[in-house]
Amino acid sequence: TTKNPLSVALALYSGLWAYGGWNSLNSVTEELKNPKRNLWLSIVLALPTVIVLYVLTNISYFTVMNKEELLSSEAVAVTWGEAVLGPVVCALPILISVSALGSANANLFGSARYCMIDSSAWYYSSGCAVVF
Numbered sequence: 001t002t003k004n005p006l007s008v009a010l011a012l013y014s015g016l017w018a019y020g021g022w023n024s025l026n027s028v029t030e031e032l033k034n035p036k037r038n039l040w041l042s043i044v045l046a047l048p049t050v051i052v053l054y055v056l057t058n059i060s061y062f063t064v065m066n067k068e069e070l071l072s073s074e075a076v077a078v079t080w081g082e083a084v085l086g087p088v089v090c091a092l093p094i095l096i097s098v099s100a101l102g103s104a105n106a107n108l109f110g111s112a113r114y115c116m117i118d119s120s121a122w123y124y125s126s127g128c129a130v131v132f
Helices: 005-019 021-027 035-064 067-072 076-084 086-120 126-131
Strands: none
Touching (some): 021 035, 021 086, 076 086
């Protein structure tokens, strides 16, 4: 633990990536059926779900491993997997890759909407409007 305000701020900022998906949700509202209801439901259901999953993950880490193991581990999830999953731990990198691919897909979908909206509003050239 550190008392350096810069390190604390950096840690808080680095943790925000876990909750960054809400931004993509707002950019794809045109794709939603009944966006007034479904956008609100998506935010209200997804944010607490993500918070609970992260808290449960951390509780699991602290239940299975002690402080020394956590601090000395190069990959906490792998150390946890070796202790809990045993030989099935080899599937953990595959699951992490699938999760990262899903996140990249969602970000690509959300970001592409910005380009499409800009091109349809003539902020891009008409050639870009056809592409996007």
